[in-house]
Amino acid sequence: MAFPFSAIAIEECRLSDTPTQDSPLPDALRISAPAPLIDIGANLTHDSFAADLDATLERARQANVAALIVTGADRDGSLRAHELSERHDGLYATAGLHPHHAADWDPAMETTMRELHQQPRVVAVGECGLDFHRDFSSRADQQRAFEAQLALAAESGLPLFLHEREAGERMLEILREWRDHLSDAVVHCFTGERDTLYGYLDLDLHIGQTGWLSDERRGHHLREFVRDIPSERLMVETDCPYLLPRNLPAKIKGRRHEPALLPWIVKELAHWRGESETEVAQSTTRTARRFFRLEGTGE
Numbered sequence: 333m334a335f336p337f338s339a340i341a342i343e344e345c346r347l348s349d350t351p352t353q354d355s356p357l358p359d360a361l362r363i364s365a366p367a368p369l370i371d372i373g374a375n376l377t378h379d380s381f382a383a384d385l386d387a388t389l390e391r392a393r394q395a396n397v398a399a400l401i402v403t404g405a406d407r408d409g410s411l412r413a414h415e416l417s418e419r420h421d422g423l424y425a426t427a428g429l430h431p432h433h434a435a436d437w438d439p440a441m442e443t444t445m446r447e448l449h450q451q452p453r454v455v456a457v458g459e460c461g462l463d464f465h466r467d468f469s470s471r472a473d474q475q476r477a478f479e480a481q482l483a484l485a486a487e488s489g490l491p492l493f494l495h496e497r498e499a500g501e502r503m504l505e506i507l508r509e510w511r512d513h514l515s516d517a518v519v520h521c522f523t524g525e526r527d528t529l530y531g532y533l534d535l536d537l538h539i540g541q542t543g544w545l546s547d548e549r550r551g552h553h554l555r556e557f558v559r560d561i562p563s564e565r566l567m568v569e570t571d572c573p574y575l576l577p578r579n580l581p582a583k584i585k586g587r588r589h590e591p592a593l594l595p596w597i598v599k600e601l602a603h604w605r606g607e608s609e610t611e612v613a614q615s616t617t618r619t620a621r622r623f624f625r626l627e628g629t630g631e
């Protein structure tokens with residue numbers, strides 16, 4: 333089946349092949365979603381956005397991206413994400429420690445995170461979780477930092493923004509133990525297999541989808557079951573500047589992904605779910621507003 337869009341992974345979160353800041357999007361890539369969207373995973377504290385953040389946010393608005401959750405993945409990144417959320421309308425933040433940096437978890441980190449979780453613009457604990465694909469931190473450190481952040485989520489009552497790569501089995505074991513103490517959790521950029529997905533859904537978790545499902549090298553398996561995710565459990569995200577969609581109808585110099593491209597992900601997701609883009613836009617936004625408890629947005 334021909335479909336004009338396919339996505340790549342420039343390499344997952346916070347890794348090599350760092351995208352660089354570049355000029356505005358080519359006209360061919362400027363489409364607007366048929367209903368307002370919420371990008372639940374935008375790494376806007378990445379250096380590549382430092383020079384043109386205002387213009388990036390304006391392009392997102394033009395694309396009908398109404399709100400963005402800025403991902404906090406380490407101490408400084410979480411502090412900066414919070415700063416951005418206070419400075420710009422429509423921006424919210426998460427605060428947490430990514431498993432790649434899990435070895436950095438210590439009492440001072442815990443204090444910083446606990447304080448951030450009390451700020452009104454910080455809407456989730458994370459990005460946290462397990463990454464056995466890269467193992468940049470030892471698995472023992474990853475589990476220790478993860479459980480410490482689960483405890484913070486239980487304490488604050490905030491939902492969790494979870495990262496999991498090739499660690500579904502262990503993640504499910506840990507979450508089963510903690511589930512009764514947690515309000516809500518989303519497995520962002522879910523890339524796993526069907527059984528893992530069903531395990532997460534059985535725990536009443538939410539699922540975030542990026543352009544990964546159209547990556548012809550490693551995302552095709554998702555096409556077979558992405559329609560199994562109930563609408564009220566599904567949200568969308570760019571994970572920008574990473575995971576630039578691959579076969580967009582124009583090239584982007586610098587290969588930087590940005591929130592204005594979220595409508596392309598909705599288009600792809602709608603195709604494989606057998607829904608209209610409007611349906612996907614409306615349901616994912618409704619779900620994100622409820623999940624992150626965004627104020628004054630109604631339905």
Ligand SMILES: [Zn+2]
Nearest residue numbers: 345459495521
């Ligand atoms: Zn991630």
